[in-house]
Amino acid sequence: MNGFLTLLYKELLRFWKVGFQTVVAPVVSTLLYLLIFFHVLEGRIEVYQGISYSVFLIPGLVMMAMIQNAFANASSSMIQSKISGNIVFLLLSPLTYLEIFLAYILASVARGFLVGMGVYLVAWLFFDIPFFQMVWIVLFAVTGSALLAALGIIAGIWADKFDQLAAFQNFIIMPLTFLSGVFYSIHSLPAIWEFLSYLNPFFYLIDGFRYGFFGVSDMPPYASLTIVLVCLAAISLLAINMLRSGYKLRH
DSSP states (O other), rough: HHHHHHHHHHHHHHTTHHIEEEEEEEOOHHHHHHHHHHHHHHTTOSSTTTOHHHHHHHHHHHHHHHHHHHHHHHHHHHHHHHHHHHHHHHHHHSSSSSHHHHHHHHHHHHHHHHHHHHHHHHHHHHOOOSSHHHHHHHHHHHHHHHHHHHHHHHHHOOOOHHHHHHHHHHIIIIIHHHSSSSSSSGGSOOHHHHHHHHHHHHHHHHHHHHHHHHSOOOSOOOHHHHHHHHHHHHHHHHHHHHHHHTTTTTT
């Protein structure tokens, strides 16, 4: 337990020591999206009855910031440990692979929560954001951040250099995030794009998280949560098996 707590503390310090870059900067960049869309589209679009477009955007932007930063935290930590060579000492320690995995996940979830809370609190100063059920907000925030953190571990193990990690983020994470319904309801899309949206697991994160605020969603929240949990279990098992096998780590 002491080893697990030490690793978790180390991972928390890793991003906290450069908090201006890892927490403040993502908050500012996410709020810029809100500012631009508020200026351009406020009053012209209404997705849910009685909810302004800017307020509709806020939960999606909060979740987008959380999952992107959870992924960035786990993936960057893993690849930095690989390149510097200190991953060997971690693998040789008495820590189990599950403890290593959980330490990375919890630290990444913590960073995601800090960024998400920062975005929400600043938006709350200017917009009247409703709450429907806090339990849905927390459930999707935790599972979404954990899912992307686990995916970040996989990406960090797979990538041999930062260019490959950037490609993973730019060509997989970013498109899935922007096409997940952050800026729109999928019911406004043509049939083919609406169908493709149902194949995007990030859509269920955004939609379920938004349900916690508004009480309305494009999919039933229980169905969304089930899909997210299945994806989380599958990605977590893959990440733990990659750690256990030493894939691209023991050389």
